[in-house]
Amino acid sequence: MDRTIPTVTGTRLPDSLCTHTPKCPTADSPDREAAHVVAGHPEQGWSLLCNAVLLFEDTGELLPDGRIVAPHRPVAALV
Numbered sequence: 001m002d003r004t005i006p007t008v009t010g011t012r013l014p015d016s017l018c019t020h021t022p023k024c025p026t027a028d029s030p031d032r033e034a035a036h037v038v039a040g041h042p043e044q045g046w047s048l049l050c051n052a053v054l055l056f057e058d059t060g061e062l063l064p065d066g067r068i069v070a071p072h073r074p075v076a077a078l079v
Ligand SMILES: [Zn+2]
Pocket: 017, 018, 019, 020, 023, 024, 035, 036, 050, 051
């Protein structure tokens, strides 16, 4: 699979970086985007959430198991 992934740590992330209470939604959860941002890089257009999901500016996501979620920006947000 050919895709461009921002290098976060150079190694595979652990399944969860979450140290929050209550625990944030896991990467498998439909609420995964509700997890806290642990590393935001708005200048590069992505944020790392504490459940190891990479959330992109266009609302696309890269899950820790390598799956890609297509952008799903609400239509109402389009200008
Ligand atoms: Zn968390």
